[in-house]
Amino acid sequence: MPLKIAKVCAVPGCGRTQSLHSLPSEPNIRKEWLKFVYNEVPARVGKSFSVCSLHFSPESFVNKTQVDSGFATRLRLINNAVPTILDPTETAHQSNVPTKQDVACQTDTPKCTSHSTQLSFGTLGPKFRSKGTQTEAAVKSVGVSTTTSAETFQPFVLPHFTSTPLKDLRPTKRARLELEGEETDSFEVTDQHDTTYEPAESVTTVTESSQLQCTSTQEDAKYIVFENCLLQLFDTCPVCLRRCNVWPRRKGTFVAIDQLCPHCQYFRQWKSQPVVGSTPLGNLQLSAAIYFTGGSFFQLQKIFQTMRVRSITHRTFRKHASMYLEPAIIYTWKKEQEEVLQELSQGDKVIVGGDMRADSPGHSAKYGSYTVMDLKNNIILDMQLVQSNEVGGSYHMEKEGLKRSLEFLEARGVKIDCIVTDRHTQIQKFLRDRKVTQFYDVLHLEKGLSKKLEVIAKDKDCQVVKKWQRSIRNHVYWTAASSKTAEERVAKWLSMVNHIQDVHVHDTPAFPRCEHATHVSKDPTKWFQPATKALYTVEKLLTNKRMLKDVEKLSPHFQTSSLEAFHSVILRFAPKNVVYPYIGMLCRLYLACMHFNENSNRPQAKTKTGKPVYRLLFPKAKKGEYSTRPLKTQATYCYVYRLMDFLFEKVILDPVPYMEEIHKIKVPETLSSQYERPSMEEAISRHKSRFSQGEA
Secondary structure (H helix, E strand, O other), X not given: OOOOOOOOOOOOOOOOOOOEXXXXXXXXXXXHHHHHHHOOOOOOOXXXXXXXXXXXXXXXXXXXXXXXXXXXXXXXXXXXXOOOOOOOOHHHHHHOOOOOOOOOOOOOOOOOOOOOOOOOHHHHOXXXXXXXXXXXXXXXXXXXXXXXXXXXXXXXXXXXXXXXXXXXXXOOOOOOOOOOOOOOOOOOOOHHHHOOOOOOOOOOOOOEOOOOOHXXXXXXXXXXXXXXXXXXXXXXXXXXXXXXXXXXXXXXXXXXXXXXXXXXXXXXXXXXXXXXXXXXXXXXXXXXHHHHOOOOXXXXXXXXXXXXXXXXXXXHHHHHHHHHHHHHHHHHHHHHHHHHHHHHHOOOOEEEEEEEEEOOOOOXXXXXXXXXXXXXXXXXXXXXXXXXXXXXXXXHHHHHHHHHHHHHHHHOOOOEEEEEEOOOHHHHHHHHHOOOOEEEOHHHHHHHHHHHHHHHXXXXXXXXXXXXXXXXXXXXXXXXXXXOOHHHHHHHHHHHHHHOOXXXXXXXXXXXXXXXXXXXXXXXXXXXXXXXXXXXXXXXXXXXXXXXXXXXXXXXXXXXXXXXXXXXXXXXXXXXXXXXXXXXXXXXXXXXXXXXXXXXXXXXXEOOOOXXXXXXXXXXXXXXXXXXXXXXXXXXXXXXHHHHHHHHHHHOOOOXXXXXXXXXXXXXXXXHHHOOOOOHHHHHHHOOOOOOOOOO
């Protein structure tokens, strides 16, 4: 399809198609414009009469400074502005230098060119590459390309502009990203136009070789370039130094510019980023950076829209994710997981911890992710995602997740010594039936006990309990850490009933007396007195059957605090206020696993003198009591760069083999699939506000 040019400058020989200003309506100023163009006032003037901004002096504009600075996109004339510059390029043509030099380009236009050579002017100059521009001065430049009369793309070679006709220099089929229907070739493109982009379709009529070095390309530095600064590089013909016609086109972050000189027929096509197959690499890299780092597309879109930075649409982002990004994530995680499990299968038995994290509070969750961690090495071994309709409700997701993880680890030859979990009743029965040794995390028992002590301490007859709350909490941890058998744990726990009465000798052989030094108390009122409500209530709480059975299973070695820390990492990749599809949720969980495994064992930070660094915290639950925590070194993100390299080295060239892992995943039906879906018209007709009045 040929190019469509709606308006050009009315000044003879100019031919400029951008920054046009229409004929004013005031009679006197109108006559001055016509005299400038025709040397006299014609009887009739066409409707398309326009004069470009180059024929006006800088003082003729209201916002010249704002446009040059990039804060405005279109020049506005003052009321009495009259064109005075007949040929803006005449002076530059006589002196053989351009009228202006853009600071974005670090080279000057050459002072002479040869019309008898087929090489570009940059070939004859020194061979250097400027990172200020996205092109190279050498002939082999991925930024500049042309087409030939055979309608095939010949990269890195400019056409013979002295003898080849214009129709052979121009592609017969326009690129799909061309701005059709626009009167000018402006970059002002709405997002609605951008949504038509399909990554599977060709972004231009030309394609780069699939052997392009994508790794070096994605490692290139990128810059924010203002539109005016970019277009200034194409205003002047590099051969005859006259004004050129420029046609910019955009898709997402990708920009292609066609430059045609109407005087010497010089033509070139410049692209802001390489294209592999039909995918601009910059668009794909932006999608990958958002996904791999756990970012939000919509948050980034708001930032870009505020800055007026052109970006991809959400539809493009989702197509990139399903075609390239999610296969790369799943393949990479499976590969790293197999390496870890292969090493563990050849060693001794493993102590693991397991816990489930739901995507919403309570029993209304849609997803439940069960994590199994090697507590000794602090590494995630497996992650299972369960959807509530797979097991008949949110309450049953934790048991199903644990079942899948244990079967997966057994199939990989990993031998489990014991597992540390919370006190979920279904988990207890399931592990007891499978004859797997189970221990309880001490924190979960201590939290439940502390809440009950808080309630008891509010009674006016039980004020003494407030003095012992902290000691009883600490006794839970000491009991678990200092005991080797279940019998010893129970004996030490029951000794607390005697200890709070100032009795330190006990009847149990496993723990006959307290280990602290004997001393006379200076405050007898702090002890519990016999036959009081406070002693009866606390003793009943500490010695009930359920509590003693839980104390028997307190973990003496490792706890699940690392799993709780991992759950906070998941919030960075999959916040609970965002709904994700099944595969999307699974991939974000895998990203959280890779991030945790890379950073879980990083060392404690130190000062320049080698002194360990700590943080002082005031947790809300401790109500004013502080705690100190070691401050670790900064987290690393090597897994992101590995994913990037893998994406551009392997996946983008042929994504089909890596999508096989996704096809193996059984995706459950949506929660709404079991219900009948009404038509939109029926739903709207039955809609009625609860606050409506009058009509029944």
